[in-house]
Amino acid sequence: xxxxxxxxxxxxxxxxxxxxxxxxxxxxxxxxxxxxxxxxxxxxxxxxxxxxxxxxxxxxxxxxxxxxxxxxxxxxxxxxxxxxxxxxxxxxxxxxxxxxxxxxxxxxxxxxxxxxxxxxxxxxxxxxxxxxxxxxxxxxxxxxxxxxxxxxxxxxxxxxxxxxxxxxxxxxxxxxxxxxxxxxxxxxxxxxxxxxxxxxxxxxxxxxxxxxxxxxxxxxxxxxxxxxxxxxxxxxxxxxxxxxxxxxxxxxxxxxxxxxxxxxxxxxxxxxxxxxxxxxxxxxxxxxxxxxxxxxxxxxxxxxxxxxxxxxxxxxxxxxxxxxxxxxxxxxxxxxxxxxxxxxxxxxxxxxxxxxxxxxxxxxxxxxxxxxxxxxxxxxxxxxxxxxxxxxxxxxxxxxxxxxxxxxxxxxxxxxxxxxxxxxxxxxxxxxxxxxxxxx
Amino acid sequence: xxxxxxxxxxxxxxxxxxxxxxxxxxxxxxxxxxxxxxxxxxxxxxxxxxxxxxxxxxxxxxxxxxxxxxxxxxxxxxxxxxxxxxxxxxxxxxxxxxxxxxxxxxxxxxxxxxxxxxxxxxxxxxxxxxxxxxxxxxxxxxxxxxxxxxxxxxxxxxxx
Numbered sequence: 001x002x003x004x005x006x007x008x009x010x011x012x013x014x015x016x017x018x019x020x021x022x023x024x025x026x027x028x029x030x031x032x033x034x035x036x037x038x039x040x041x042x043x044x045x046x047x048x049x050x051x052x053x054x055x056x057x058x059x060x061x062x063x064x065x066x067x068x069x070x071x072x073x074x075x076x077x078x079x080x081x082x083x084x085x086x087x088x089x090x091x092x093x094x095x096x097x098x099x100x101x102x103x104x105x106x107x108x109x110x111x112x113x114x115x116x117x118x119x120x121x122x123x124x125x126x127x128x129x130x131x132x133x134x135x136x137x138x139x140x141x142x143x144x145x146x147x148x149x150x151x152x153x154x155x156x157x158x159x160x161x162x163x164x165x166x167x168x169x170x171x172x173x174x175x176x177x178x179x180x181x182x183x184x185x186x187x188x189x190x191x192x193x194x195x196x197x198x199x200x201x202x203x204x205x206x207x208x209x210x211x212x213x214x215x216x217x218x219x220x221x222x223x224x225x226x227x228x229x230x231x232x233x234x235x236x237x238x239x240x241x242x243x244x245x246x247x248x249x250x251x252x253x254x255x256x257x258x259x260x261x262x263x264x265x266x267x268x269x270x271x272x273x274x275x276x277x278x279x280x281x282x283x284x285x286x287x288x289x290x291x292x293x294x295x296x297x298x299x300x301x302x303x304x305x306x307x308x309x310x311x312x313x314x315x316x317x318x319x320x321x322x323x324x325x326x327x328x329x330x331x332x333x334x335x336x337x338x339x340x341x342x343x344x345x346x347x348x349x350x351x352x353x354x355x356x357x358x359x360x361x362x363x364x365x366x367x368x369x370x371x372x373x374x375x376x377x378x379x380x381x382x383x384x385x386x387x388x389x390x391x392x393x394x395x396x397x398x399x400x401x402x403x404x405x406x407x408x409x410x411x412x413x414x415x416x417x418x419x420x421x422x423x424x425x426x427x428x429x430x431x432x433x434x435x436x437x438x439x440x
Numbered sequence: 441x442x443x444x445x446x447x448x449x450x451x452x453x454x455x456x457x458x459x460x461x462x463x464x465x466x467x468x469x470x471x472x473x474x475x476x477x478x479x480x481x482x483x484x485x486x487x488x489x490x491x492x493x494x495x496x497x498x499x500x501x502x503x504x505x506x507x508x509x510x511x512x513x514x515x516x517x518x519x520x521x522x523x524x525x526x527x528x529x530x531x532x533x534x535x536x537x538x539x540x541x542x543x544x545x546x547x548x549x550x551x552x553x554x555x556x557x558x559x560x561x562x563x564x565x566x567x568x569x570x571x572x573x574x575x576x577x578x579x580x581x582x583x584x585x586x587x588x589x590x591x592x593x594x595x596x597x598x599x600x
Binding site: 002003081091092094095099130131132134135169172186187188189190192207249250251252256288324335338339342346 | 457458459460462463464465466467469470491500501504505506507508522523524525527528529561562563564565566567568569573576577578580
């Protein structure tokens with residue numbers, strides 16, 4: 001059980017039932033549960049899509065694409081069955097919000113899947129939960145059984161004459177599977193290797209049928225939009241960035257935790273007021289604003305509104321809501337190395353720029369951190385990263401390259417401090433095994 | 441090859457959820473591993489037959505997923521996260537500490553078969569870092585002392 005936190009600036013939409021016992025279906029019903037599905041059943045599919053479009057809800061998995069727009073790409077007529085796939089393969093380092101959703105409000109996710117299905121004309125959906133989250137799979141499976149028992153799922157849901165099935169599916173450890181096309185491969189019982197697009201999943205997805213894939217948090221927002229209305233939801237955030245976000249504060253911060261704040265909340269305020277600032281009398285060095293794949297922002301760059309467009313303008317991404325704080329006692333080279341080690345480990349190996357690029361970058365960073373780097377390696381790392389961008393089937397290659405480019409650009413001096421035999425200035429003498437400079 | 445009643449029930453319930461049999465493969469492998477301890481040749485052969493796959497196809501999938509293993513592990517698999525959020529809060533020290541306490545390194549198993557140790561990637565406990573999972577149980581906001589207590593509890597329960 002993960003601890004909950006609270007701050008007065010929070011605006012509780014998807015987290016409003018956290019800690020309220022809403023995993024129990026009867027308790028969930030007392031808390032306005034399943035009212036949104038009943039309302040959606042009386043709506044035309046296009047009206048649901050429009051409501052979600054107008055709410056300015058954007059994908060919470062990281063890409064920030066308009067959810068209503070995504071739904072509108074699903075063809076009305078299809079020879080093959082259509083599906084809704086909930087992406088609960090949360091694994092972007094820095095991100096731990098879907099865990100709370102599944103733990104505290106699984107029925108909201110179920111409702112979101114049903115409403116998505118009604119909007120696009122699907123009759124079944126899958127909720128994919130990462131393998132490590134076994135206790136959450138247990139909670140979700142019970143929630144699904146309870147919903148079936150009440151007639152909210154299965155044949156003739158709510159006596160509407162319509163059928164809708166939702167099944168749980170579990171992973172077994174793979175970051176790459178959080179990418180939508182790899183997610184479908186994994187669900188089909190294969191290695192999680194991405195598919196080339198087009199065709200996009202909305203047209204050719206699971207088992208060849210049109211498929212809507214949304215992050216768990218995105219789907220959990222949908223019932224609130226249907227009940228509260230698009231206008232209410234849109235106004236909680238900033239223009240084109242509707243609603244709130246579950247921000248996961250982690251790293252060198254006094255009060256880490258998952259906080260639900262309005263879209264567009266100021267990052268500086270988030271760190272110093274909500275998060276209580278940097279502990280141990282240290283100073284902020286950098287912050288990764290949206291999960292490990294997002295370029296870092298330096299301490300001078302944090303006066304930014306946390307919505308997709310503003311963070312993009314500031315040169316990074318809002319990503320998955322994982323705000324990782326780095327204090328001045330941390331070594332950026334080591335941080336970049338740990339990030340790259342992750343991407344090298346998780347690269348599925350399908351696309352050469354990603355497979356080889358992450359491996360070369362990790363090896364170079366290991367050497368660098370151990371005092372065996374050359375000045376030209378700094379430029380080489382940058383060149384290599386830039387050449388990975390946009391050259392892979394899925395964004396994992398970009399996810400590895402983008403933060404590296406930013407670390408080098410913004411903290412070049414720290415890289416230079418590690419040059420030619422110098423040990424890492426942040427580690428005690430002898431803590432890092434020294435590697436010789438390669439003469440090349 | 442005999443699985444438990446619970447496994448059989450789960451398997452029978454899961455397969456009709458998909459239009460293709462092989463779709464049940466990944467969760468089935470994980471449930472089988474939980475029961476047997478690892479994916480033995482026998483388990484692989486059995487699951488391949490049940491899902492109309494070749495053993496090679498099953499092995500191909502196993503090798504992709506980090507939680508799946510064809511090698512026996514300890515009764516308690518200690519998985520310490522050292523990814524960024526955990527690293528800046530001492531995740532590496534926790535890993536080193538476990539290594540000292542258990543006398544084994546990354547992917548090692550104690551001679552009595554009680555523990556194995558693994559350095560893992562992000563487990564989704566970033567806001568409660570540093571964190572580890574022992575089998576499926578999360579242990580969060582760890583310190584070396586707290587980690588010792590956690591290991592001691594498992595040691596006790598494993599010897600009963």
